[in-house]
Amino acid sequence: MTTKHIILAVGMLLSVTACDKVLDVTPKGNYTTATYWRTQSDAVNGITGIYNILLEEDFTGHAEFTFDICSDDEYRAGDHSEDVAIENFTYDASNAQVRFSWRWKYEMINRSNNALIYIPKIEKMDEDIRNRSLGEAHFLRAFAYWRLMLIYGEVPVVTEDDVLASSYNHPKVSADSLRGMIQTDLLAAADLLPDTYGANDKGRVTKGTAWGFLCKLYMNWEKLDQALIYGEKVTTSPNYKLASTYLENFTPATSNNDEMLFAVQTSDTWGYSDFTTYHTPREWGGWNFHQPLQTLVDEFEAGDARKAVSVMGPGDKVDIGTEIATYSASMSETGYHFRKFSSWKSNGGLNYSLKTPLLRTADIMLLVAEAKIRTQGAGAGDAEINQVRKRAGLAEVSGAGMPALMHERRCELSGENERHQDLIRWDKAKLIDITTYYNKPKYGKNGNILVAARTFVRPKHYYFPLPQSEIDKSNGVLIQNENY
Known part of the structure; x- marks a missing residue:
């Protein structure tokens, strides 16, 4: 994961009014933490960059929804060979679908961590926008961990302290520990976020x-x-x-x-x-x-x-x-x-x-x-x-x-x-x-x-295996889920 750089795409649609008006966001390019997070505009655009990850094909643009093809409601169809094993419960840790969205969930966590570190340090900022932005960062980090928990059960956790210490190679934590962290982030988000928005900010997350x-x-x-x-x-x-x-x-x-x-x-x-x-x-x-x-x-x-x-x-x-x-x-x-x-x-x-x-x-x-x-x-x-x-x-x-x-x-x-x-x-x-x-x-x-006819095995198929590529990169720190 890139941890020292913030990558901001060309704007993120956070509002759609009757005229399809979009939030004004200037194209930004690449920045380091030494040259970013200076102004209120930096904060708003930084949060926009977190939402932007949701558009990725290998995240909610498609890949996350592939985990539902196991269900009795739909057939995978299409031409993705990795989906066959997902639907049949014959996948293993090398399956491409198992690893596709892992990257983007941790990218969302990474960007949220940066926002939570640096937004409180911006000196001149409307406090309502500061609170809203911090609430959005807490929520979006929680959402990424929520999806990781549902799919894999136990995964590594990276927080603001880890970013500041440049410490990223961690063992996975238990599902209950992960739920506890998600709970903490969601409670913080609920405290900081507004109940509603005006038309120009429709689509941002709320207390609800x-x-x-x-x-x-x-x-x-x-x-x-x-x-x-x-x-x-x-x-x-x-x-x-x-x-x-x-x-x-x-x-x-x-x-x-x-x-x-x-x-x-x-x-x-x-x-x-x-x-x-x-x-x-x-x-x-x-x-x-x-x-x-x-x-x-x-x-x-x-x-x-x-x-x-x-x-x-x-x-x-x-x-x-x-x-x-x-x-x-x-x-x-x-x-x-x-x-x-x-x-x-x-x-x-x-x-x-x-x-x-x-x-x-x-x-x-x-x-x-x-x-x-x-x-x-x-x-x-x-x-x-x-x-x-x-x-x-x-x-x-x-x-x-x-x-x-x-x-x-x-x-x-x-x-x-x-x-x-x-x-x-x-x-x-x-x-x-x-x-x-x-x-x-x-x-x-x-x-x-x-x-x-498929064979569902308890408790193995309650979760998917961790991507083998991530286990290999961890040099023995990350241990595969049981039964895989």
């Missing part, structure tokens, strides 16, 4: 973002009472209410709404992300990856408005800008594509102003419902589940237990990189037997087997 990830962290940690406390800070706040329709979350002009707690910020004129390209049919400008399976499509109830927004199926009419085209089953191996991640310009071509969702209020609302059900019994989460169902045009439920909650999360969050982690979390808590979901084939549109 930090609270939402605290809720997710505590659910992963099986600290359900704490999850409920922080989840309800989100769900009871008027600042983070659900969008009036599900479609608003997946429409370029409205995807930066109150519900979108954290998203990769892109614009069709700046900030290209590969995410949309990967999910779109090849015939309509995309690369044809991540195809929904029939089992996911069948999960949607009759009348569920989310189905038409989420999935393209045979005979569907789709506005691809230059025409209203008809989707054909021949366009994919499963007969379907995700619709919620694709948008087209009126004059043709993909519209990259559609945001990549990383956290929505609906996710937190359903986690609150889950925490209530698991601590208070069936029916305790009905109010939250029914808010989500009402928006989808569905009848209310009464006395909902975990099966109903699991169904709702699957439909609401389809394709949003949650399913695999949900199944793992529920299996660890002995709420399900994950092998009944994974130890069977994935079928194509004609009933053909796309992926043969």
